[in-house]
Amino acid sequence: MKSLAELQAVKERSVGSLTLREHGATPNPGSSVRLNVLVCGGTGCTSSHSEQIVEKLHEEIKANGLEDEVEVVRTGCFGLCALGPIMIVYPEGAFYSCVTPEDIPEIVAEHFVKGNIVKKHLYQETVQEDGSIKSLNETRFYSKQMRLALRNCGVIDPEKIDEYIARDGYQALGKVLTEMKPDEVIELVLASGLRGRGGAGFPTGLKWKLCAPNQADQKYACCNADEGDPGAFMDRSVLEGDPHSVLEAMAIAGYAIGATQGYVYIRAEYPIAVKRLQIAIDQAREYGLLGKNIFGSGFDFDVDIRLGAGAFVCGEETALMTSIEGKRGEPRVRPPYPALKGLFGKPTVLNNVETYANIPQIILKGADWFKSIGTEKSSGTKVFALGGKITNTGLVEVPMGTTLREVVEDIGGGVPGGHTFKAAQTGGPSGGCIPASLIDTPIDFDHLAAIGSMMGSGGLIVMDETTCMVDIAKFFLEFTVDESCGKCTPCRVGTKRLLEILEKITSGKGTLEDIDRMEELCYYIKENSLCALGQTAPNPVLSTLKHYRDEYIAHVTEHRCPAGACKALTNYSIDPEKCKGCTLCARNCPVGAITGKVREPHVIDTDKCIKCGVCMENCKFGAVVKK
């Protein structure tokens, strides 16, 4: 695009297509379209066949001759993944959940044709006693959320640049290129208090400021989309639902620091995000929003995608750059920092997806607006991927400073199945556990660090009383050992030895000395590892030791797993009083460890038993006991 006026023209042309997408909106009189059907096209819902739903919708709409009246839009993630596939029909704001292709003919016939919402398929919380439909924003899941980074997710079609532009897309870039000097951009971002959403929380403006003065023939503004924490999918959702916001922000960063090339390093495990990002890049290039002389300002900027290939360590900035360079993704020693010597040895700024997604709005609405959200030292919002033992698994975005209790109980709907909340884990393999006693901790960078966890990229895994904290520490260490690049001694050998001690403890063979040795090793690894992966690898152990030392001690002194989770410390047996001899357990045992005659009590051979629990799950009489 040569000018802001052209952008304005596209906006005006497109804004009408979005007017319907609001609870209770009135249809545009100039348009025949009276319904917008938004189907979630995020990875979660796509995995449960939302594509087929879209196909079926088109089929049925055509069959009913509604092509001109109903528009089907495939959006990014709505967040409530537990209820997927999700479909929302506007202007009524009818929130259909767990939709199957088989439900579609009925919904089309009843709702689309006759105007009768099919309430049995709705998310039941939205159906009020008087039969009316509550706005989604008033449900428990959404009411405490504040969607900034996710503001377009679930609203626009991410494959249409016009819809992004209709929602003020690329206005920020236009403003920056036509009205601001690079250092003004940096000062604005600095003043907003925006901190990196990838984990460590380094002030974004400062990162840019450190890079800007470094002269070189080529500089880079890159995006870290190598979201690797198990259970985290915030960045994926942003890229799937609103890829242009990231591209726009990268161009802004490029302008601020003097870079003309950007790379998005993204996990190859995210095919939908990769595809949409590529479409977005192509469209932005076509509109001249990437490429040469953007808005006639003389500023050039382009973006290319680089795929990861399954190495968690590549989320670390120097490893990521080594990987883009086509090598083994091993971290390099800092300093020199990437701001001075980064990708291909050139000054480089690397920000995370969610960080970038905040930038355009900060530019448009100002630093004060952003600073007014969140806490003093952590402004803005944070997106979390809620998972584990929680009712509403999914994606939530809350202002910084929201308490863990609000997230778990109000938004997350609490722990299901009559179990009780034991702890939440944040920060993935680099983070730690927050015990139930600290559930009122406000979530922001500093509070989480103070209690031995970390924000991380935003994975939030909830655990109940059946989760063993030693086992969880072991799980994360297994992950780290798997993902260690092997370059430095503390991480390569140290984490392996740490895991071995944990294995010893969870198999009931540990000693109290092992716990001491383990702690010593943890501090050594933290202090001596080359990169953040190693430096934070002991956190899951240290934080569980801090809050659940008694569980460790029970494992070593009593050879008991209080949560009953450690296989080696639990045994399955059959209560002869309750067993009816139905043989179901014996037939299902994968290793043939159960014997017994029909209608006689069965017996488990504990030597053969692999403790898979299948017998227990199968027994209709509760005769299988674990202790």
Added chain:
Amino acid sequence: MQKRISHLPFHDTPEQAQKLDAVIESLKGQAGAVMPALHQAQDIYGYLPLEVQKKIAEGLGVSLEEVFGVSTFYSQFSLTPKGRNHISVCLGTACYVKGSDKVLDRLVAKLGIHPEECTEDGEFSLTACRCIGACGLAPVMTVNDEVYGRLVPEDVDKILAQYAAK
């Protein structure tokens, strides 16, 4: 992570060879070309045997060891062919706490192979993967492109039977 290397004979069609040549040609002279080349080569052949890596090394002017070092660093690059049906069990946190390890145990017992192996008849290969992001459906496994969620170990038998029959 120790990569398994296939010793099965390498087969290559003229179309595949042509595609790989084109990939290498398009990447020549580009900085950091090894990773994209390996990605695309794996799309063509399904895995990255010696013959393919040699071609990449020669084409891009880097040593074979350098290419091999990269291919063994990243878990997505495979040096063994995949089975006709490729099963992947998610061991991400959400799936793990919901028992995906038991699903995997069941598969190991049923197929008689361990993760990163392929059955002798080439029908099934198995891998344990990291979070695929379908945490709402935990525990999850995929067979080829099909996702199976909210699994219990017994589901494995039914699902396998479905593919064995195909």
Added chain:
Amino acid sequence: MDMVNIKVNGVSYEVPKDSTILEAARYAGIDIPTLCYLKDINQIGACRMCMVEVKGARSLMAACVIGVNDGMEIFTNSPKVQESRKMTLELLLSVHDRKCLTCERSGNCELQTLCNEMGIEEDSRFEGALPAGEKDNTTLYLERNNAKCILCRRCVAACQNQHVSVIGANNRGFDTSIGCAFESGLADVPCVACGQCIVSCPTGALTEKDNTQDVIDAINDPEKTVIVQTAPAVRAALGEEFGLPIGTNVEDKMVAALRRLGFDKVFDTDFGADMTIMEEASEFIHRVQNGGKLPMITSCSPGWVKFCEHYYPDLIDNLSTCKSPQNMEGALIKTWYAQREGIDPKNIVSVSVMPCTAKKFEIKRDDEDAAGLPDVDISLTTRELARLIKKAKLNFNALPDEKFDDAMGISTGAGVIFGATGGVMEAALRTAADVLDGTSHENVEYHEVRGTEGFKEAVYKVGGMDVKVAVVSGLSNADALLQKVRSGEADYQFIEVMCCPGGCVNGGGQPIQSATTRAYVDLKATRAKALYDQDKAMPLRKSHENPVLKQCYEEFLTDGPNGHKAHEILHTSYVKRGV
């Protein structure tokens, strides 16, 4: 030089601004222990042995890579630092085979030394799983035992430095191991056998293939006449194995030791080097005068020859067809010498002592068998000779000074300087100038081609024409030059290439010096000086003045240098190996 003020353990120092903490500490008289660091070769901060405390820093810092800045306060000996070092060693030992008693590097192992100094117990507190510990003994010249490898990657860097890169880190995390692509043996990849990996290795993970027992067996066989020859660079380094300062020339004691080990004749490869000059200078003149392939490139360095065959097979015609000094001498021992002394060449065991591992490969090459038998039967490295001497319990430093046996023990200063980069070129120029100018030049020193730089060039007026020469050592320099030769950009007539940086004095078969020593001493220059000093003191400094050589042409190679007979015995051929 810009300086900054720092404090090391509370004491103030002024150090150059661009120093690393490691270098800065040396100004303070403090060595910080390292394992992965090797000056000029490997600086990756991976082993974490060199961690120090820096005031105000969040964690410990790697001294080998982090630069100093003004006002920095460094602590190299705090309890935290000591604990860190101890733990690093304990962890490394937990993945090490700990078979020190039988290890070739015992006493000269950097890991062992540090463990001793730090008081590490043999039983690790962190016993656990061991990595695969692969072994590779596929080649004729080198053995790898990954059970002793600490993944410092010095060998990988050394190999990359040579632009060969046949070894690297494979797999990831705890399973990372150093090896070749697709788990091949080194024999099946385009390794050039230079052995720079071995001399970079801090532990016993890489060693030459030991052939000392073959030599002992030959000596103990009464049927055999065992004749040994020693390369120029050996005398400049062997003393290091016996505690002598680096750069001590131990030619005389070495000869005495070889006699006492039971060799029947002790010859000097310098004679072979003189012979090489006669042949190579003649070949060069012949090529120039007859429109032969130019530039002509020297062929005395077998690592270089193998490199050329693998990576520049299109340029093998540029290689001089001359055998290396070792094989020329070996060939003459089994032909001329055997004939003269009336010994059946079958009963001769021809042994060489070389600063080189690639020589073990060279002796098994095709077309290196003038008498229908291998020119050289066994090639030992300098280190293996030291091992033989130690095994025989000879008190090396107390041995008398002795001279090489006549016949092939007579040599010139031109032969001696073969051991340093530029030496072959200089020696060739000495002879070519005299021959073509038809006079005996007073000045025999060609300083432009001396020195340890990897690339040198000069133009000399020889026989009325301008001869443009280049001298490179280290294969990265050779690679760069050959690309220019290939493209036609380089217009040299004569090029000397030595595989190892600095030439044979820094060869892969030389005594191994620790990273700490290598930080203080320039091995290449110091050892080379011993050779140039010897050259300067010699009465004869031009190959063509060697009386034994003249005799050889008079009575044996009667059609002269580069003649038919000389070609049969002293020249060889090459193969296009490719990668």
